[in-house]
Amino acid sequence: MPPEPYDVLVIGGGLAALCAALAAREAGASALLVDRAPKALRGGNARHSRNLRIAHDAPSPLFPGQYGVEEFIADLETAHGGHGDPELVRILAQGSAELPGWLQARGVRFQLPERGALPWSRKTAFFLGGGRTLMNALYAAAEDRGVAIRYDTHVTHLELEDARVHTLPCRGPEGEGLLRARRVVCCSGGYQADRRALAAAGCPGALHYINRGSPHVTGDLLLQLLDQGAAPSGVPGTCHRVAVHACSPPEDGGIVTRVDGMPWGLVVDTQGRRFQDEGEVITPRRYSAWGRWVSDTPGARAHLILDDAGLRRAPPSLYPPLTAQTLEDLGRRLQLPPGALERTVQRYHAARVDGGDDPLAHYTTGLTPPKSHCALPLERPPFHAWTLAPGVTFTGHGLAVDPRGRIRRRHAPPCQTLYAAGMIMSPAVLGPGYVAGAALTLCAVFGRIAGEAAARG
Amino acid sequence: MTQPKAPNATETETETQTDAETRRTLHLCNICGFCTGLCAVFRSAERRPALTQADLDHLAHLCHNCRACWYACQYAPPHAFAINVPATLARHRARSYRRYAWPRPLAGLLARSGTATTAVALFTTLLVPLLTLLWVPGEVLFAAHRAEGAFYQVIPWGLMSAVAGLTLGFSLLAVAVGLARYWRDIGRGGPPAVSVWRALPAAARDLFTLRNLEGGGGGCNDRGERPGHARRRLHHALFYGFLLCLAATTVAAGYHHFLHWQAPYPFFSLPTLLGTVGGLSMVTGAAGLIRLKRGADPAPTAAETLPADYALLGLLLATAATGLLLLALRQTPAMGLLLALHLGTVLGFFVMIPYSKFVHGAYRAASLLRAAMERPTDRPTGLDLT
Ligand SMILES: Cc1cc2nc3c(=O)[nH]c(=O)nc-3n(C[C@H](O)[C@H](O)[C@H](O)COP(=O)(O)OP(=O)(O)OC[C@H]3O[C@@H](n4cnc5c(N)ncnc54)[C@H](O)[C@@H]3O)c2cc1C
Ligand code: SF4
Ligand code: SF4
Numbered sequence: 001m002p003p004e005p006y007d008v009l010v011i012g013g014g015l016a017a018l019c020a021a022l023a024a025r026e027a028g029a030s031a032l033l034v035d036r037a038p039k040a041l042r043g044g045n046a047r048h049s050r051n052l053r054i055a056h057d058a059p060s061p062l063f064p065g066q067y068g069v070e071e072f073i074a075d076l077e078t079a080h081g082g083h084g085d086p087e088l089v090r091i092l093a094q095g096s097a098e099l100p101g102w103l104q105a106r107g108v109r110f111q112l113p114e115r116g117a118l119p120w121s122r123k124t125a126f127f128l129g130g131g132r133t134l135m136n137a138l139y140a141a142a143e144d145r146g147v148a149i150r151y152d153t154h155v156t157h158l159e160l161e162d163a164r165v166h167t168l169p170c171r172g173p174e175g176e177g178l179l180r181a182r183r184v185v186c187c188s189g190g191y192q193a194d195r196r197a198l199a200a201a202g203c204p205g206a207l208h209y210i211n212r213g214s215p216h217v218t219g220d221l222l223l224q225l226l227d228q229g230a231a232p233s234g235v236p237g238t239c240h241r242v243a244v245h246a247c248s249p250p251e252d253g254g255i256v257t258r259v260d261g262m263p264w265g266l267v268v269d270t271q272g273r274r275f276q277d278e279g280e281v282i283t284p285r286r287y288s289a290w291g292r293w294v295s296d297t298p299g300a301r302a303h304l305i306l307d308d309a310g311l312r313r314a315p316p317s318l319y320p321p322l323t324a325q326t327l328e329d330l331g332r333r334l335q336l337p338p339g340a341l342e343r344t345v346q347r348y349h350a351a352r353v354d355g356g357d358d359p360l361a362h363y364t365t366g367l368t369p370p371k372s373h374c375a376l377p378l379e380r381p382p383f384h385a386w387t388l389a390p391g392v393t394f395t396g397h398g399l400a401v402d403p404r405g406r407i408r409r410r411h412a413p414p415c416q417t418l419y420a421a422g423m424i425m426s427p428a429v430l431g432p433g434y435v436a437g438a439a440l441t442l443c444a445v446f447g448r449i450a451g452e453a454a455a456r457g
Numbered sequence: 458m459t460q461p462k463a464p465n466a467t468e469t470e471t472e473t474q475t476d477a478e479t480r481r482t483l484h485l486c487n488i489c490g491f492c493t494g495l496c497a498v499f500r501s502a503e504r505r506p507a508l509t510q511a512d513l514d515h516l517a518h519l520c521h522n523c524r525a526c527w528y529a530c531q532y533a534p535p536h537a538f539a540i541n542v543p544a545t546l547a548r549h550r551a552r553s554y555r556r557y558a559w560p561r562p563l564a565g566l567l568a569r570s571g572t573a574t575t576a577v578a579l580f581t582t583l584l585v586p587l588l589t590l591l592w593v594p595g596e597v598l599f600a601a602h603r604a605e606g607a608f609y610q611v612i613p614w615g616l617m618s619a620v621a622g623l624t625l626g627f628s629l630l631a632v633a634v635g636l637a638r639y640w641r642d643i644g645r646g647g648p649p650a651v652s653v654w655r656a657l658p659a660a661a662r663d664l665f666t667l668r669n670l671e672g673g674g675g676g677c678n679d680r681g682e683r684p685g686h687a688r689r690r691l692h693h694a695l696f697y698g699f700l701l702c703l704a705a706t707t708v709a710a711g712y713h714h715f716l717h718w719q720a721p722y723p724f725f726s727l728p729t730l731l732g733t734v735g736g737l738s739m740v741t742g743a744a745g746l747i748r749l750k751r752g753a754d755p756a757p758t759a760a761e762t763l764p765a766d767y768a769l770l771g772l773l774l775a776t777a778a779t780g781l782l783l784l785a786l787r788q789t790p791a792m793g794l795l796l797a798l799h800l801g802t803v804l805g806f807f808v809m810i811p812y813s814k815f816v817h818g819a820y821r822a823a824s825l826l827r828a829a830m831e832r833p834t835d836r837p838t839g840l841d842l843t
Pocket of ligand 3: 496497519521525543546
C-alpha cells in the first residue's frame with residue numbers, strides 16, 4: 001500500500017514555498033514541503049535577501065511616507081517593459097499591502113526605523129535580522145501548524161498533466177522514493193544555478209557567471225515543464241545580475257560580493273580597453289547595469305582601476321584590491337596587453353574637463369565611450385584593481401500562470417491540479433526586468449494565492 | 458575562491474589569530490549589514506570600519522552573546538565564509554579580560570578562569586570554616602546564639618570587616634585600573650562622540666534593561682533556533698538579586714555604624730528582607746542560567762569560555778545559597794559553621810572579582826556608555842530604492 005497522499009505537495013524551500021505551504025495548511029489541507037537543500041541551507045535565496053516592496057497608503061512604523069498601489073503598478077510597468085500580465089501586476093501591488101501583517105502574525109519581525117535600526121526606505125520594509133531570520137520564523141510557524149517538512153529531498157520529475165493523485169519521483173537521504181499528493185505547488189525557482197541552461201537559452205557569457213544564490217536552484221523542473229508544453233513567460237536567456245568580485249565563491253556568495261565605486265575609477269576589459277561610461281548611472285540601478293555590461297565583455301571579466309584617491313572614495317569592499325606602485329606594474333599583474341592600461345589612462349586624462357569642487361561635475365570630451373560624471377584624475381599612486389564578474393541573481397524566463405496560480409499550457413487550458421509560485425513564474429509579472437524588493441513580495445503574494453487555491457482544489 | 462580579508466589596520470601590532478578572526482568576521486558584517494537591527498554591535502562596527510585592536514575589544518565587550526546573529530547569519534557554516542559572530546566575540550572577550558588584567562602577573566588567573574575561580578572559591582570556602590573550627594572554642598561555635606551580636610561571638614566584627622574590606626578594596630582597585638586603561642583605549646581615535654553626561658541616560662537604559670539581549674525585539678536565541686526572553690529575565694533575576702544583597706549589606710552596615718544595632722536582624726527588618734528576596738532571586742537566576750547554558754545549541758558557543766561562565770554562576774549560586782541557609786538556620790547550633798561557610802564563599806567571590814568572568818559587567822557597561830556616546834552623531838542613511 002502506498003502512503004496516503006497529501007492534499008498539497010509544495011516543491012521548494014524558499015519564501016514562495018513557505019507561504020504556499022502555510023496558506024494551504026491554514027486552509028485545512030494536509031501539506032508536505034520538500035526542499036532539495038539541506039536544513040542548514042534552507043530558505044532558498046530568501047537567505048540572502050532583506051527587503052520587501054510594500055504598497056501603503058499612509059506612513060506606518062515600518063516606513064515613512066506613502067506608496068500607493070498605483071505608484072507601485074507604475075514602477076512595475078516601467079520594469080517589465082510590456083512583458084508583465086497586467087492582471088497579475090495588479091494582484092501583486094494590491095496583495096503587497098497586507099503582507100507585513102500576514103507575516104508578522106506568523107512570527108516575522110521587521111526593522112523599525114524609530115528603533116534607530118537603519119536602513120529604511122519609503123518603498124520597502126526590511127526584515128529584522130535579514131532573510132534567514134525571516135525564513136526561520138516561517139519554518140517555525142509551518143512546523144507549529146503541522147506542515148510536514150523534508151529537507152535534502154530532490155523532486156526529479158514533474159509531469160505536466162492533471163491527475164487525481166500525482167506521484168512524483170524524488171531522491172532523498174534514504175535514496176529514491178515517491179511522493180503522492182492531490183495537488184502540487186511548484187516553487188522551485190528559476191534556473192540561474194545551471195550555467196549551461198542559461199547559455200543554451202542565449203545568455204551571453206553565462207558559463208563564466210558567478211551564482212550569488214543557492215546552488216540548488218537549477219530549475220530542472222521549470223525546464224522540464226517548458227519542454228512538456230507549459231506556456232513560457234519573460235524572455236529566454238535573460239537574467240538579473242550584478243557585478244561581483246571575480247574571486248568570490250562560485251555559489252551562494254550572497255550580497256557581500258558586490259563591487260561598487262565604478263564612478264571613482266575606470267573600468268577596462270581584459271584587453272585593457274574601456275567599454276562603458278563609468279559615470280552614466282550612479283543611482284542604485286548601477287548594480288544591475290554593471291552586471292549586464294560586464295556580461296557583454298569578452299570572457300565576462302573586467303577590471304575596476306582606481307588610484308589611491310579613488311580607493312578612498314569607493315565604499316568598503318569585501319576583498320582587498322590588487323595594488324601596485326605604477327600602472328605598468330598593475331597592468332602586468334592583471335595580465336593586460338603591455339602598455340594597454342597606460343594608453344587608456346593617458347587618453348582619458350587628455351579628454352578630461354575639470355569641473356571644480358563638485359566631483360560629479362568632472363567629465364570628458366571627445367572620448368569614446370565618454371565618462372560623463374566623476375571624471376577625476378587617476379594619478380595618485382599606488383594604483384588598485386578589483387576584477388569583476390557577473391553575479392547572477394535570478395532568471396527572467398519562466399512559466400505563465402493564471403490569477404489563481406495554475407500553470408498555463410501552450411495548447412491546452414491551465415492545469416487544474418498543478419500550480420506555480422515564486423521566481424519560477426515571476427517573469428509573468430516582472431518580465432525580464434526588476435525593481436528592488438519586488439521579488440520577495442511576488443514570492444509571498446503568489447505563494448499565498450497558489451497555496452490557498454491548491455488547498456481548496 | 459579567496460577568503461575575504463579585513464582592511465589593513467595598523468600593521469605595527471602583532472596580530473594574533475584571535476584578532477585576525479574577529480577582524481575578518483566584523484569586516485564581513487560591515488559589508489553585509491543584515492544584522493544591524495539585532496543589537497548595538499553591528500551599528501557600532503560600522504562606525505569603526507578600520508577595526509583596530511581597540512575597536513575589536515570594544516565591539517567584543519558590547520556583544521551580550523545573545524546568539525541571535527548566529528541563527529540570522531547567511532554565512533554561518535557550512536557556508537565557505539564560516540562566520541560565527543557569537544563564538545568569535547566570546548573568544549575575543551576572554552582574551553581581552555586577560556590583556557587588561559591588573560596587576561599583570563595575575564592575568565594568568567584569567568587564562569584558566571574556570572579552574573582558577575573554582576579553586577580559589579573552594580579554597581576560601583573550606584579555609585574560613587577550618588580556621589573557625591581551629592580558633593573558636595567548640596562551646597561558643599556550636600551554641601545556639603540568639604541575641605544581638607550573635608554572629609560576632611563566632612567571628613569578631615573587626616576581623617570580618619577588615620578581611621572583607623581589604624580583599625574587596627584590592628579587587629575594586631584592580632577592576633578600576635583595567636577599566637581605566639580600557640576606557641582610554643576605546644575612546645582614543647574613535648568616531649565622534651557626545652559627552653559622557655549626555656549619553657548616560659541612554660547607556661543606563663541599555664545596561665539596566667539589557668536591551669541588547671532582546672534580539673531587536675524578538676528575543677535572544679538562548680537555546681536554539683527559536684528566540685525567547687528566558688536568558689534576559691534570568692540575568693535580571695541574578696543581577697537585581699545581587700544588587701538587593703548589596704543593598705542589604707549596606708543597610709546593615711548603616712545600622713551597625715550609625716544606629717549601633719547589631720546583626721542578626723529580625724526577619725521583618727530591612728536588611729533581612731532585602732537579603733532574602735535578593736538571595737532567592739540570585740539562586741533562581743544563577744540556577745536558571747546554568748540550566749539554560751547546559752541545554753543550549755553548542756554551535757554558536759566558544760566551548761573554551763564555558764568553564765569560566767559556569768564557575769562564576771556556581772560561585773554566585775553558592776554565595777546566595779549559603780546566605781539563605783544561614784538565614785534559615787541562624788537560631789540553631791549550626792549557625793556558627795554556616796556563617797563561616799557563607800563568609801568563605803563571599804571571600805572567594807571578593808578575591809575573584811577581577812579575575813573571573815564577573816569583570817564582564819565592568820567592560821560591558823563601559824562599552825555601552827561608549828556606544829551611547831557615539832550613537833547621536835550618526836548621520837541618517839535612509840535609502841530610497843528606485
Ligand atoms: C544575493 C541576493 C539578494 C537578494 N535580495 C533580495 C531582496 O533584498 N529583496 C527581494 O525582493 N529579493 C531579493 N533577492 C531575490 C529573492 O531572494 C528571490 O527571488 C526569492 O528568494 C526567490 O524565492 P523562491 O521561493 O521563488 O525560490 P528560491 O528561493 O529560488 O527557492 C527555490 C527552492 O526550491 C528548491 N528546489 C529547486 N529545485 C528543486 C527540486 N527539483 N526539488 C526540490 N526542491 C527544489 C531549492 O532548494 C530552493 O529551496 C535576492 C537574491 C539574491 C541571490
Ligand atoms: S552575522 Fe552574518 S548575516 Fe549578520 S551581519 Fe554578520 S555576516 Fe551578515
Ligand atoms: S549581542 Fe547577540 S546579535 Fe549582537 S553580536 Fe552578540 S550574539 Fe550577535
